[in-house]
Amino acid sequence: MPLILMILLLFSLHLHAAPPVRIAAAADLQLALPNIEKVFKETHPDSNISITFGSSGVFTSQLRQGAPFELFFSANSDFVQLLYNEGHTLDAGTRYAFGRLAFYTQESLVADSASEAITLWHQQARSSHKLSIANPQHAPYGMAAIDWLQRWSLEEQLKPRLVLGENAAQSVQFVLSGAARSGVVAWPLLASRQDLPGLAWLIPESEHIPLEQKMVLMKNAGPTAQRFYHFMQTETAKKILIDHGFGAP
Structure with missing residues (x-):
């Protein structure tokens, strides 16, 4: 041709x-x-x-x-x-x-549950250490994260330390990059990763809005x-x- x-x-x-x-x-x-x-x-x-x-x-x-x-x-x-x-x-x-929610941290914590882990983190971590969640104004995972924090009476105490990701993926990235030391984030962005640094606890579905x-x-x-x-x-x-x-x- x-x-x-x-x-x-x-x-x-x-x-x-x-x-x-x-x-x-x-x-x-x-x-x-x-x-x-x-x-x-x-x-x-x-x-x-x-x-x-x-x-x-x-x-x-x-x-x-x-x-x-x-x-x-x-x-x-x-x-x-x-x-x-x-x-x-x-x-x-x-x-x-x-969707499933998790508490994810780069701190060295020993805990049997997500609620125990975040309570320890709140008590032990430096006040400068931030907590990452997705923006609850438009991200369902952020809405669920706020609901979970409220159930453990932590929202008001931790509000000054929150950093808001534009979506579920960015809230995880903030923890990975060090912009936040911990996060209440999407479990499906952690569960299948073999190279995940830090520790993560799956939050029971009964503890936050579905x-x-x-x-x-x-x-x-x-x-x-x-x-x-x-x-x-x-x-x-x-x-x-x-x-x-x-x-x-």
Whole structure:
């Protein structure tokens, strides 16, 4: 084939390539969802998926303004319900997991539970040592963290020491980077890591507001988004989520 024809053919194929399916995903899925996408592509090799991770509340605001995401994974059910009530989605969505919370620290603590660990940290750590949580204004994990601190009467005492991540992933990063010495953070961003420095205690789900995580197809969802949505409901996808520290849906 002459070179010029080959170039024209490749250019034509590029022009006709399907645009990526845009997915908005809660930041606690940063480790699990790429693995699920990889397995999905084994049976759907032509799928072109682009995942953006961030705060569920921020994504909700963007989707209400017409952001072109086709599928939304929220870290709670309230944001999905809001979008459904306003007519932005195909239906009311489906629960895909329960989020789990953990107390994570770089301090040397000996404790049998998360509540005991944070109490010791509060008593022993220097007042300059910060506690990281996701921003409760728009991040479900931040809302759950505040609820947990309130249950142990620690919120007011620790409020001057809080540093707020824009989302669940940033609140973990603050502890890893040393910007905070400890955090009340997303367990799914810790559970599967083999190289995690420090110590982490899983917080019982009964000790904080539930993190019922829902996904929903937007009104503009195409076939690939719908196929991925249904794949997320398979036992294969559920097992990957559980392996990364999520609770079963």
